[in-house]
Amino acid sequence: MKKFITLLTLLPLTLLAHLDIAVSYPYIGALTKTIGGEHITTTVLAKGNWDPHFIIPRPSLIAKMRNADALIMNGGQLEIGWLPPLINRAGNPKVDTNAKTFLNLSHHVALLNKPKEVDRKDGDIHPDGNPHFHLNPQNILLLAGVIRDFLISIDTEHKAIYEKNYTDFSTAWSQKMKIWSEKMKEKKGLKVIQFHDNLAYFNNVYGLTNIGTIEPLPGIPPSSKHTIEIIELIKKEQPCCILHDVYHSTKTAEFISEKTGIKVVLMPHDIEALENISDLSSLFDHLTSAIK
The missing domain is CATH 3.40.50.1980 (Nitrogenase molybdenum iron protein domain)
Incomplete structure (x- = not known):
């Protein structure tokens, strides 16, 4: 020893x-x-x-x-x-x-x-x-x-x-x-709403256009006035969906969805943000498949 x-x-x-x-x-x-x-x-x-x-x-x-x-x-x-x-x-x-x-x-x-x-x-x-x-x-x-x-x-x-x-x-x-670029090719130019602008880089690389956020300002909870403004914006601009993070309540987004008919899409930001996101590949597999 x-x-x-x-x-x-x-x-x-x-x-x-x-x-x-x-x-x-x-x-x-x-x-x-x-x-x-x-x-x-x-x-x-x-x-x-x-x-x-x-x-x-x-x-x-x-x-x-x-x-x-x-x-x-x-x-x-x-x-x-x-x-x-x-x-x-x-x-x-x-x-x-x-x-x-x-x-x-x-x-x-x-x-x-x-x-x-x-x-x-x-x-x-x-x-x-x-x-x-x-x-x-x-x-x-x-x-x-x-x-x-x-x-x-x-x-x-x-x-x-x-x-x-x-x-x-x-x-x-x-x-x-x-593979991801090919999947997102037909989605280029789509308009989206977000809760918080955490998808700026994703949207930028794949040509999605964020036209508004449910937060009136970063970190500020949505007010009734701003929510109504977002509903009117959606009716005018016809975005495809609301891209929502996993850590904020979807209550306001669901209300907006009911009033406008557009869907709420959960977009995980990191590994294990959702149960099926186990690594970096599955994160981007999910993100590039979620918007339909």
């Missing part, structure tokens, strides 16, 4: 390392695990059916952050209300925003809908732009490359493995994107 322990102490640290990567959302966890493979574990802080804007910084999440070797966040201020307190309370320098083991994905993506000015009267807007960029499958491929480079930067020993895993993923994902 002593000889075995002595041998272990002589091995390079990188050969013994098994990185524990904390990530804010399930889609990031899936991407990180795909690229990292057996050399990492992922600790996902938020569940896929939760509202990504509002996560309670529970003590259990603080403990997970305290034990992490690195942190990958979505960014674009999507986690602004809950992740900073976790970072502060964890007291772990490895998840500090200035650490080399910290990655903000939004810094590597061109964000849509960046406001010219920020004022609270305009609702809960994101100063950096719309943060739901992962709902464009092209951005998923881009983010996979960003995560590959990040893992290599903190674990050079397994560079070749991370590169191979990325190449394999890129090949498979590119084939899937062709």
Whole structure:
């Protein structure tokens, strides 16, 4: 036993390392695990059916952050209300925003809908732009490359493995994107209503036109006045459907549907947002099949 322990102490640290990567959302966890493979574990802080804007910084999440070797966040201020307190309370320098083991994905993506000015009267807007960029499958491929480079930067020993895993993923994902593009081709130009504009990147890549939101302003519950205005807008513009997230009540959308005859379509935003969404592929399989 002593000889075995002595041998272990002589091995390079990188050969013994098994990185524990904390990530804010399930889609990031899936991407990180795909690229990292057996050399990492992922600790996902938020569940896929939760509202990504509002996560309670529970003590259990603080403990997970305290034990992490690195942190990958979505960014674009999507986690602004809950992740900073976790970072502060964890007291772990490895998840500090200035650490080399910290990655903000939004810094590597061109964000849509960046406001010219920020004022609270305009609702809960994101100063950096719309943060739901992962709902464009092209951005998923881009983010996979960003995560590959990040893992290599903190674990050079397994560079070749991370590169191979990325190449394999890129090949498979590119084939899937062709299928999704073909499925969505005939839907280009369709008008849609949303509850909240979390599908901006999905709509943009597939040519859907969002003509209004049930929220009068981001983060502001629908009023009776605004609901009536949306009903009148629907009657005038004839959109195909109401695209609705899974974490807000569909009560107002169902009321609007009854008054206008257009259907409400649940659009999951992340893995496990619905029971049949088990991975990234099934997420986009669902999204590209839901609008009929």
